[in-house]
Amino acid sequence: MALVSAFSSYPPSLRAAAARAAGLKDWATVPKLDVQIDIEALEVKKRSLRACPSDIVTLQWLEANVYPLPNNPSAPEAGFYAELLTEAMDIFRRGYNDLGSVVTIFERVKSLGAESYVLGCTSGVYNRTLAAVWDGFADILRVRDLVEEMTINAVGGDGYTAEVLKKICDEVDDTFSGTNGELAAMMIGRQEMECVDYLRKRVRRLEVNGTLDKPPEIQAREREAREAEKMASARASRQESARKARYGAMRRVDIGAGRDTGAGRDTGAGRGTGAGRGIGAGRGTGAGRGTGAGRGTGAGRGTGAGRGTGAGRGTGARRISPAALRR
Numbered sequence: 001m002a003l004v005s006a007f008s009s010y011p012p013s014l015r016a017a018a019a020r021a022a023g024l025k026d027w028a029t030v031p032k033l034d035v036q037i038d039i040e041a042l043e044v045k046k047r048s049l050r051a052c053p054s055d056i057v058t059l060q061w062l063e064a065n066v067y068p069l070p071n072n073p074s075a076p077e078a079g080f081y082a083e084l085l086t087e088a089m090d091i092f093r094r095g096y097n098d099l100g101s102v103v104t105i106f107e108r109v110k111s112l113g114a115e116s117y118v119l120g121c122t123s124g125v126y127n128r129t130l131a132a133v134w135d136g137f138a139d140i141l142r143v144r145d146l147v148e149e150m151t152i153n154a155v156g157g158d159g160y161t162a163e164v165l166k167k168i169c170d171e172v173d174d175t176f177s178g179t180n181g182e183l184a185a186m187m188i189g190r191q192e193m194e195c196v197d198y199l200r201k202r203v204r205r206l207e208v209n210g211t212l213d214k215p216p217e218i219q220a221r222e223r224e225a226r227e228a229e230k231m232a233s234a235r236a237s238r239q240e241s242a243r244k245a246r247y248g249a250m251r252r253v254d255i256g257a258g259r260d261t262g263a264g265r266d267t268g269a270g271r272g273t274g275a276g277r278g279i280g281a282g283r284g285t286g287a288g289r290g291t292g293a294g295r296g297t298g299a300g301r302g303t304g305a306g307r308g309t310g311a312g313r314g315t316g317a318r319r320i321s322p323a324a325l326r327r
Contacts, residue, residue, distance in 0.1 A: 037079045045080055046087050055096050062088055067108065070115040082122040085109060089128040099136030102128060123158045126150055130161070134168050143168055144195045147202055147212065156211035165203050169196045 045065070052058040066088070069081045085105060092101040106129040109120040126146060133142050147165070150157060173196065174180065176188040202212050 037083075038076060041077070042080050042083055045084060049084060049087055050091065052091075055092065055098060055101065058088065058091060059101070062105070067112060067116075070112060070119050073115055073119060078119060081116075081119045082125060085120050086122075086124045086128060089125070089132075093128070093132065099132040102132035103136070117153075121153070121155060123150075123155055123161060126155055126157070127160045127164055130164050130168075134164075134171075140168065140172060140192050140195045140199075144198055147199060151202070151213045154213070156213070157206050161212070162203050162206050165199045169199050169203075172196050 048065075049058070049061060052061050062084075066081065066084045069075070069078050069084075072078060089102045089105055092098045092105070106121070106125060109116050109125070130143055130146055133139055133146065143165075149155075150161075172188060172192060175184050176193065178185045206212050
């Protein structure tokens with residue numbers, strides 16, 4: 001009971017919600033934490049609300065007497081908040097057949113801040129909103145969103161929540177099977193049927209565990225399992241990165257060795273030395289224009305001696321003048 005006593009620091013009207021949000025295991029202890037509501041004072045408020053002559057006057061009464069209550073959560077009347085909201089919702093549904101206003105009240109409570117949401121959005125308020133959304137708009141996607149919202153915000157639901165959700169699922173199944181005609185059946189697609197599966201799972205969980213969400217001890221085990229899986233995945237990723245880095249380094253070393261030692265490619269003796277090409281002794285001395293021994297020798301490329309020596313063409317004797325002959 002140490003956890004239960006820790007909530008004594010909260011205003012009385014917030015203790016039950018704080019206990020649920022903290023994951024109190026023994027859900028049966030939650031109602032004991034609620035403030036003792038003055039039943040007579042609450043009944044006076046309800047009679048005043050029911051005495052409103054029209055829907056407009058009812059909305060004005062809510063603005064003046066109900067919506068300001070969360071501003072002082074420590075006040076005794078703050079405990080009236082959810083009770084008066086459900087009473088107003090019932091008046092609009094039964095007295096005026098105005099399901100739109102039922103949903104509007106719910107959205108108004110949410111818009112007033114965290115205190116208003118914690119105090120006002122109880123299972124009873126959610127139940128009436130779920131029924132109004134389905135009966136008034138047949139929007140199963142919105143129903144699913146509301147149930148998910150209840151789960152996230154630790155609004156556990158109750159027996160009436162299960163009844164409403166079962167009714168919705170059964171009606172969708174009937175429509176899909178063609179009970180309401182072929183045209184209506186065509187309006188039910190895969191997304192709607194997935195919502196039905198989701199809602200049925202939540203109903204089973206509510207019936208078994210007493211809450212739409214999993215019990216706190218199961219949630220704790222699942223969180224630990226997710227953390228362990230995340231750490232194992234990160235470790236495997238680091239090991240894979242290190243293995244790839246080692247493989248890449250080894251591959252670079254192997255390729256680099258083959259590229260640097262290619263003697264035939266870099267030394268190319270025949271191509272680079274070409275003594276005959278650079279020397280061209282015959283060209284420079286004019287001893288014989290065609291002797292160019294170097295041009296024909298180029299080891300490996302230009303050995304063809306016949307090309308360079310060609311006696312008839314390359315060594316051709318010089319023309320001698322008659323005067324020189326007489327000398």
